[in-house]
Amino acid sequence: MKTNHFISTVALSGLLLTASAVCVVAQVNDAPEKTITQSPTGKFLVVQTKPMQFKVLFNTPQNPKIAVRILDSENTVLYKETKAVQTAYLRYFDLSPLHDGTYTFEIVDGNEKYNQSFDVVTQTRRIVSAFN
Numbered sequence: 001m002k003t004n005h006f007i008s009t010v011a012l013s014g015l016l017l018t019a020s021a022v023c024v025v026a027q028v029n030d031a032p033e034k035t036i037t038q039s040p041t042g043k044f045l046v047v048q049t050k051p052m053q054f055k056v057l058f059n060t061p062q063n064p065k066i067a068v069r070i071l072d073s074e075n076t077v078l079y080k081e082t083k084a085v086q087t088a089y090l091r092y093f094d095l096s097p098l099h100d101g102t103y104t105f106e107i108v109d110g111n112e113k114y115n116q117s118f119d120v121v122t123q124t125r126r127i128v129s130a131f132n
Contacts (some may be wrong), residue, residue, distance in 0.1 A: 028075045037069050042059065043059050043114065044116070045059075046116050049092070053096070053105065056089070056093060058085070058088065061085050061089070062109050062112065064084055066083070066108065067083075067106075069105075071104045073101050076108045102118070104116065
């Protein structure tokens with residue numbers, strides 16, 4: 001009976017000593033906490049609605065079609081969409097599959113280009129307990 005209790009205690013101690021939690025978050029470059037960016041004209045807005053989920057809004061385009069892209073740090077296109085827009089573009093993005101790194105939302109409206117970069121950072125928390 002004491003042996004089973006001892007084994008259980010050792011197993012639980014080992015589990016507590018090595019326990020860790022991993023959380024992936026998007027960390028916006030030079031922006032307030034929830035609203036990532038808003039262009040000076042108010043045309044381009046990126047909002048993090050949940051961890052790794054974003055709302056992209058583009059108002060009053062100059063052209064009937066806009067190009068929307070997501071780029072990585074090496075300017076590799078990860079997502080591309082050309083969309084006919086009359087008054088506003090609104091789309092939700094789930095970026096949870098992305099690995100750690102710097103990424104950019106980009107919208108091209110004729111000769112104008114709007115972009116916002118953000119970092120995906122994995123945060124690891126470790127819990128260490130010692131038993132005497």
